[in-house]
Amino acid sequence: MIWTxxxxxxxxxxxxxxxxxxxxxxxxxxxxxxxxxxxxINAILAVGLNLINGTTGQFSLGHAGFMAVGAYATAFAxxxxxxxxxxxxxxxxxxxxxxxxxxxxxxxxALFAGLAGLLVGAPSLRLRGDYLAIVTLGFAEIxxxxxxxxxxxxxxxxYSGGRPLGLPVxxxxxxVFLWAILLITLIGxxxxxxxxxxxxxxxxxxxxxxALGINTTRMKVLASVISAAAVGVAGGLFAHLMGTIRxxxxxxxxxxAMIVMILIxxxxxxxxxxxxxxxxxxxxxxxxxxxxxxxxxxSLLLIGLMIARPQGLLGSRELRLPAFLRRKRGGxx
Amino acid sequence: MTTPALKLDxxxxxxxxxxxxxxxxxxxxxxxxxxxxxxxxAGKTTAFNCISGVYTPEQGTxxxxxxxxxxxxxxxxxALGIARTFQNIRLFGDMTVLENVMVAGHATIxxxxxxxxxxxxxxxEEQERLATRAYELLRIFELDSLAGEFSKSLPYGSQxxxxxxxxxxxxPKLLLLDEPAAGMNSREADSLKNQIRWLRDTFDLTIVLVExxxxxxMNVCEQVHCVDHGQTIASGEPLHxxxxxxxxxxxxxxxxxxxxxxxx
Amino acid sequence: MSTFLQxxxxxxxxxxxxxxxALGYTMxxxxxxxxxxxxxxxxxxxxxxxxYAAFWLGYETLSAASFSPMSATLVLLLAMAxxxxxxxxxxxxxxxxxxxxxxxxxxxxxxxxxxxxxxxxVLAFSANPRSFPSIITEHRLEFAGVTITxxxxxxxxxxxxxxxxxxxxxxxxxxxxxxxxxxxxxPAAKLMGVPADRVISLTFAIGSALAAAGGILxxxxxxxxxxxxxxxxxxxxxxxxxxxxxxxxxxxxxGGLLIGIAELMTAGYISSDYRDAITFVILIVILLVRPQGLLGVVRQEKx
Numbered sequence: 001m002i003w004t005x006x007x008x009x010x011x012x013x014x015x016x017x018x019x020x021x022x023x024x025x026x027x028x029x030x031x032x033x034x035x036x037x038x039x040x041i042n043a044i045l046a047v048g049l050n051l052i053n054g055t056t057g058q059f060s061l062g063h064a065g066f067m068a069v070g071a072y073a074t075a076f077a078x079x080x081x082x083x084x085x086x087x088x089x090x091x092x093x094x095x096x097x098x099x100x101x102x103x104x105x106x107x108x109x110a111l112f113a114g115l116a117g118l119l120v121g122a123p124s125l126r127l128r129g130d131y132l133a134i135v136t137l138g139f140a141e142i143x144x145x146x147x148x149x150x151x152x153x154x155x156x157x158x159y160s161g162g163r164p165l166g167l168p169v170x171x172x173x174x175x176v177f178l179w180a181i182l183l184i185t186l187i188g189x190x191x192x193x194x195x196x197x198x199x200x201x202x203x204x205x206x207x208x209x210x211a212l213g214i215n216t217t218r219m220k221v222l223a224s225v226i227s228a229a230a231v232g233v234a235g236g237l238f239a240h241l242m243g244t245i246r247x248x249x250x251x252x253x254x255x256x257a258m259i260v261m262i263l264i265x266x267x268x269x270x271x272x273x274x275x276x277x278x279x280x281x282x283x284x285x286x287x288x289x290x291x292x293x294x295x296x297x298x299s300l301l302l303i304g305l306m307i308a309r310p311q312g313l314l315g316s317r318e319l320r321l322p323a324f325l326r327r328k329r330g331g332x333x
Numbered sequence: 334m335t336t337p338a339l340k341l342d343x344x345x346x347x348x349x350x351x352x353x354x355x356x357x358x359x360x361x362x363x364x365x366x367x368x369x370x371x372x373x374x375a376g377k378t379t380a381f382n383c384i385s386g387v388y389t390p391e392q393g394t395x396x397x398x399x400x401x402x403x404x405x406x407x408x409x410x411x412a413l414g415i416a417r418t419f420q421n422i423r424l425f426g427d428m429t430v431l432e433n434v435m436v437a438g439h440a441t442i443x444x445x446x447x448x449x450x451x452x453x454x455x456x457x458e459e460q461e462r463l464a465t466r467a468y469e470l471l472r473i474f475e476l477d478s479l480a481g482e483f484s485k486s487l488p489y490g491s492q493x494x495x496x497x498x499x500x501x502x503x504x505p506k507l508l509l510l511d512e513p514a515a516g517m518n519s520r521e522a523d524s525l526k527n528q529i530r531w532l533r534d535t536f537d538l539t540i541v542l543v544e545x546x547x548x549x550x551m552n553v554c555e556q557v558h559c560v561d562h563g564q565t566i567a568s569g570e571p572l573h574x575x576x577x578x579x580x581x582x583x584x585x586x587x588x589x590x591x592x593x594x595x596x597x
Numbered sequence: 598m599s600t601f602l603q604x605x606x607x608x609x610x611x612x613x614x615x616x617x618x619a620l621g622y623t624m625x626x627x628x629x630x631x632x633x634x635x636x637x638x639x640x641x642x643x644x645x646x647x648x649y650a651a652f653w654l655g656y657e658t659l660s661a662a663s664f665s666p667m668s669a670t671l672v673l674l675l676a677m678a679x680x681x682x683x684x685x686x687x688x689x690x691x692x693x694x695x696x697x698x699x700x701x702x703x704x705x706x707x708x709x710x711x712x713x714x715x716x717x718x719v720l721a722f723s724a725n726p727r728s729f730p731s732i733i734t735e736h737r738l739e740f741a742g743v744t745i746t747x748x749x750x751x752x753x754x755x756x757x758x759x760x761x762x763x764x765x766x767x768x769x770x771x772x773x774x775x776x777x778x779x780x781x782x783x784p785a786a787k788l789m790g791v792p793a794d795r796v797i798s799l800t801f802a803i804g805s806a807l808a809a810a811g812g813i814l815x816x817x818x819x820x821x822x823x824x825x826x827x828x829x830x831x832x833x834x835x836x837x838x839x840x841x842x843x844x845x846x847x848x849x850x851x852g853g854l855l856i857g858i859a860e861l862m863t864a865g866y867i868s869s870d871y872r873d874a875i876t877f878v879i880l881i882v883i884l885l886v887r888p889q890g891l892l893g894v895v896r897q898e899k900x
Contacts (some may be wrong), residue, residue, distance in 0.1 A: 061699050061708075123885050130632045130704050134835070135884050136879040145874045186450040193449035193456055196465065197432055198439045204425035211385060211419075213411035213440030213503055222446060224713045252828070256708060263705065296716040302709030305667075310702035 013181065020191060021174040033173065035285050036239040037241060040176035041234050042277035046261040047184050047270055048230030052261070054268035055191055057203025058125060061133040063231050064141030064254035068247070069116045070151055070232025071239040074109035078102060078168065078240065079161035089165075102170040106179065106236040113232020114225045116143070121224030137252060158246030166243035176237055183230050188270050190226065199223055200268070231258075231333045253295070260298060263305055271319040336399045338363040338507055338539040339384065344393035344403075345563075346379050353379040355563040356393075361507075361556070363398075367541045368554030368571070372583055376563040377543040378420060381509055384541075385417045391596040397507065403467060405412055412440050416505035418496045420512045420543075426485030430476055430495060433484050434467035437502035470498045473535075489516055508532070508540040514549050522546055526553045551575060559583070599742035604795065604865035605858060610749040610818065612857020613756035618834035619841070619849035620763060621684075621804025627780040627844035628800050630700070634707035634832050635687055637831015638714035638807060643680035643809025644729070645722055650675040652728040669732045673813050674757075677806035684805025685798050693794070711828075718824035726823040729816030739803035752814045759810055760850050763803070767846060776800055780844060829873065833860075836880040842893025 024033050049063050078101050087093050093101060124135045153159045160166040190196055201209040209256050210216045239245045261280045265272025286293040337360040344357050354376035361367040369377050382388045384395055386407035395403040402410050411417075425433050442463070444455045447515040453537060467513040474494045479487060484495060493513065499507060513529070514522045526549055533540050544550050550571065557574040567577035574580055608863060618640050626631045650672045690708045692857045695703045736747045767773035775796045778786040787793045814829070816822055841848025856876055863875040883890065 059704070113527065124881070126570040127884055127888060130699050131884060131888065133704060134632065134839070135881055137832075138836075138880045142874055142877045142881075144792075145871070145877075149870050162355045173889075190446065190450045190499040193452075194435070194439050194460065195449045197428070197436045200428055200432075201425050201436045204427055205423045207407075208419065208423035208425070209436070211387075211411055211417055212437040212499070213408050214436075215406070226446070253712075256712065259705065259708075270401055292720060295712055296517050296720070299709045299712035299716060303691055303706050303713065305700045306698075306706040306709065307691075310695070310698050310705075 009253075014045045014178070017174050017177055021172060021175075024173050026115070031230075034241075035281060037171060037173060037237075038281040038285070039174050039278045040173075041171075041237050041241070042281045044180050044183050044234035044237070045231055045258050046265065046273035047187050048227045048234065048275035050262045050265075050268065050270065050273040051187055051191065051230070052197075052223050052227040054217050054266075054273070055203065056199040056220060057198060058220055058223070059129065059133045060136040060224075061225075061252070061255050061259070062138070062140030062143075063228070063258055063286045064250040064252065065120070065136075065143035065171030066113045066116055066228040066231045067235035067238070067254065068140075068143055068147060068245075068250035069228075070106075070109035070113035070235030071245045071250070072147060072235075073112035074102075074105040074236025075159055075161060075167050075230070075239045075245060076153070076171070077108035079163075081105065082168070089163075098168070098170045099172075099175050102175055102236075102240055103179075105240075106233050109236035110229040111232075113235065114229035114231075115223040117228025118221060121221045121228075125220040125224060127263045137255070140250070140252070144247045144250055147250075154246075156247060158249075160244045167238060167245070168239065168241055169243050170190060171237045171241040179233055179237065183233060184270070187209035187226065191270055195219070195222075195232045197231060203268070214256065256302075257298075260302060263302070266317065269318055272317070275319075281295055285295060335363060337361055337396075337467060338398055339367075339541065339578075340394075340396045341380070341384070342378065342394045342396075344383055344390045344395065346376075346383055346388055346390045352563050354383070354390075357560060357563070357565055358393075358563070359558045359568060361539055363539055364409050364537070365539055365556060366529060367539075368550040368559060369541060369560070370545075370547075370561040371573075375560045375583075377560060378511060379563075380560070381417065381434075381511055381541075381543060382572060385415060385509060390436045403468055408440070411503060411505075414504070414506040415509065416500035416503045416507070417489055417509035418493075418500055418511055418513065420515065422489075422492050422496055424484040424492055424499070427483060428485050429481050430471065430487065431464070431467055431480040433495060434470055434499050434502050434531070435463045437499045438463040438466060440503070446568060455588065467502060470501055474498045490521060493517075497532070505536075505538065507539045507541065508536075510544075512543055512545060514544055514546040517546075519548075522536040522549055525549060530554050547575075600745045600865050601862075602741070604758045604861040605751065606743060606745055608853060608861035610752045610857070612854035612859060614752050614811045614815050614853075615819070615834045615837045615851045615856050616853025617756050617759060617807045617814070618831065619837040619853045620760070620846060621808045622835045622838040623841070623843055623846060623849040624776070624800050624804045626798055626838070628776060628783075629692070629696075629703075630842075631692065631703045632707060632835065633687075633692075633801075633804075634704070634831075635691075635710035635714055636804065637827035637829075638711050638718070638832070639680050639684055639687070639805045639827070640715065640808040640812045640815075640831060640834075641718060641822070641824065641827030642683055642812075643676045643805070644680040644812030644816050644826075645718065646809065647672050647676035647813045647816055648727060648729055648822065651732050656730045656732065664730075664732045665732075672732055673810060676813050677811040678811070680805040680809030681802040684808075685802040688798055688801040690890035711831075715824055715828070715837070722824055724824060726821050728881050729822055731817070731820065733817060734869055752818060755810065755814060759807060760846075763807070764846060766803075772796060772799060833876050835874075835875050840879060840883050842890030843894045845890065848890055848892035 045067065048162070052058050052060055076276065079131065081101055081104060120136065120139045124132060124222070128136055147153055148156045198214050198219050202219060206216050257280060261276035262273050264279050265276030284294065287297065339361040342358050345355050346353050358379060369380060371377050379388065383390045383403065385459060386405055393403065394401055399416060400441065402413065440532060442459050443501045444453065444459055447457050449496065468480070470479060471480055476491060476495055480490065484492065487495060514525055529540060530553060532538060554571055556566065556569065557571045559574050559580050561583040566579040566583055567574045618636065621636050622633060627629055654668045654671060687710055689707050692703055695706060705775055733748055733751065738745045761891045762775060768775060775791045777785065777790070779793055779796055783793060833852065837852035838849045840855060841850070841852030856879065859875050859879060860872050
């Protein structure tokens with residue numbers, strides 16, 4: 001029963017995405033499409049980061065590092081898949097094949113970023129609060145320095161797969177939003193399950209949670225892996241939107257931008273994270289002409305927000321769908 | 334002789350140079366209500382923390398129905414069937430009353446993170462099971478009407494009850510109560526005595542409590558163990574411990590006349 | 598061997614600058630439990646104030662050689678005073694409203710303040726690197742194949758002097774005692790009549806002044822400054838504070854010197870590409886192996 005319902009919804013969704021994708025291509029200028037794509041990528045970043053920073057309350061300042069790992073792994077996989085399958089500049093893959101290649105690449109991106117989330121999370125999640133923030137920042141810097149010093153991945157000048165035109169630009173509306181909806185649904189389900197409840201308990205009181213038979217370290221590392229994998233996918237989409245990735249794309253301000261997104265929405269709220277992600281993508285573009293004041297405005301926003309409403313605009317509340325769109329969930333959650 | 338539910342053998346825990354507990358040993362029989370008493374700073378809560386795994390004792394063994402548990406992580410110890418409450422109530426304030434209890438069932442769920450992400454049928458069934466059990470417990474403690482409230486908005490007495498309900502969600506065999514009567518007036522403390530016995534009978538528990546309220550301890554405990562400066566000074570039946578000269582000295586200083594003690 | 602000695606000398610000089618900045622982190626963390634992310638930017642601003650002060654004192658019209666030691670001292674003092682004011686303003690307007698807020702709120706605010714100062718600096722001083730006036734003429738000395746400049750000696754001497762002065766201040770004066778009282782227990786210190794707000798403000802002032810001194814010394818040594826330089830140097834100084842045991846003044850000094858030496862040794866023996874990485878590796882190792890730092894003490898959470 002559940003599965004037939006789900007299949008129907010999925011088919012309708014894919015059809016809708018397909019139609020919108022076509023309409024955007026045909027009628028909307030590229031500039032606007034780019035902003036919309038940025039919204040989708042940001043939404044993945046924000047929902048991914050929110051799982052660990054918001055829901056679990058473990059403040060990471062290093063997610064730009066996971067995004068970098070995802071970006072490089074995706075790009076590397078796509079480039080090598082393409083040449084392995086015999087595609088080249090004169091033999092461009094068909095559009096559906098491009099999406100497939102991208103998606104396989106994104107799986108690699110998720111895998112490696114998730115692995116990085118494990119390697120970083122396992123030792124550092126024993127630390128609390130600001131110490132964790134600093135150590136994750138340190139890991140992100142190390143990741144960036146590793147990419148900067150790896151000549152096979154382009155070193156400081158960045159990775160473009162050894163192609164003069166850069167990485168193939170395969171990221172389009174359909175694939176961004178397919179992945180965004182998929183990841184947000186998965187993370188949303190996780191957040192509202194017993195696992196999410198345990199993560200929120202950790203945020204509230206780690207010692208009490210541990211005393212309830214929950215292995216808090218393992219739970220935190222699990223959240224870190226899922227969060228890093230999602231952010232890695234966003235990195236992969238970013239790579240194939242930009243056409244080139246440089247280590248300097250993943251500096252601390254990238255992590256701060258993600259934090260701004262989830263703070264605007266409210267720490268711990270999935271729907272809030274999405275709203276914050278869209279807000280950041282749109283305002284970033286709106287302020288393009290006054291670029292030099294953009295970061296200034298962000299920093300003032302950050303300070304003002306913390307002083308006036310440290311829990312974020314929405315707090316940990318969720319925006320609910322209207323009742324007729326909601327399906328009954330099991331139990332009383 | 335039956336295996337004791339809990340046995341501490343020559344436990345010591347040292348902070349820096351301070352021996353917070355030093356060579357404490359006691360046994361708790363199954364289904365017994367056992368009181369651990371002593372003046373402030375005597376090491377009672379430290380002993381609790383050693384039992385529940387928050388601290389690893391430097392010396393000695395702790396066994397739970399014959400199984401050695403000293404040094405295991407708290408989550409493992411809890412999963413074995415030792416639940417506890419905290420001296421300064423540690424609820425999940427920004428979660429609802431129902432969630433507070435349900436989360437204690439997380440260790441028993443039988444679905445993995447992937448099942449949670451894809452919302453497989455199994456997870457819905459398990460969710461249902463946890464919610465049902467949690468409601469049962471809330472009903473028993475007359476908190477079911479508050480199920481949707483944030484736990485931080487509950488009055489103090491209800492918070493204490495909720496903490497116990499949450500501990501019981503673990504289906505423990507041994508319940509550690511850290512100062513359950515703290516902050517209660519004498520009428521509430523009075524009814525607490527009955528509640529503790531009732532808890533033991535209803536849930537088939539062994540109960541160890543740390544308590545300052547002597548009325549409660551003397552009335553409800555079947556065995557009492559008194560520590561001071563980290564060391565055992567008396568142990569046995571409540572009356573025996575109460576009248577033990579060392580206990581009186583520890584609580585009230587050297588010269589005490591009988592009348593002061595009776596009032597306490 | 599001469600590489601070793603050369604890198605050791607250079608490391609001590611860089612390290613003493615880190616140490617001066619680390620003191621500010623450690624003092625603020627000690628009193629408020631806050632990682633003052635903006636501290637690196639205070640260092641940067643101190644450096645710029647020094648630059649403008651030198652021009653104001655006629656650096657351009659005089660030749661570098663005739664810039665008097667008196668004027669050089671004045672540059673240092675002006676930078677320290679200016680940074681102290683900046684530090685106090687930050688504390689008053691960004692951190693004080695958050696006292697008692699959940700612990701992460703001040704941390705995020707601090708990141709915001711750091712970004713704010715960076716961007717104000719970009720607007721005010723332009724993003725292009727400037728060169729710091731050589732207000733002290735450089736002399737080179739050679740010892741057994743090791744080059745030492747008078748500037749490096751000066752940097753080391755000034756740092757040690759300032760650290761000793763701070764040590765004296767914190768241990769021997771009433772205000773220093775008040776600072777230590779606050780770091781042990783803020784509410785209790787308040788109840789005992791310590792004017793906590795004033796003392797905390799002063800803590801920021803002193804920490805910022807020391808960072809500015811570090812900024813001037815850095816300017817003398819590296820001669821290049823830019824608005825974003827506070828970021829990385831601030832982070833390294835913070836790591837130095839963590840390495841020594843955050844909250845511990847001697848620890849910050851030792852941590853700074855060790856980080857400086859580790860960096861220069863990496864540059865000398867491995868590759869200067871990994872000069873920055875070694876600091877982060879040290880951070881991660883220390884937090885995982887001995888989170889309280891070399892001289893710190895463990896504080897256990899009460900259950």
